Amino acid sequence: MLQTEFLFNSLEPMYQIHELIKCSFLSRRRRWKCQ
Structure with missing residues (x-):
């Protein structure tokens, strides 16, 4: 459990x-809006 965490x-x-x-x-290739 600790290891996966x-x-x-x-x-x-x-x-x-x-x-x-x-x-x-x-966004460089097409006008993609980043959150």
Whole structure:
């Protein structure tokens, strides 16, 4: 339980960064609105 929580906590920032990169990439290609 603790191990999965640690894994999730370390993965979440990476996921958010990935979303940011994807969002900026999409907005560059077409007029994509980022939240």
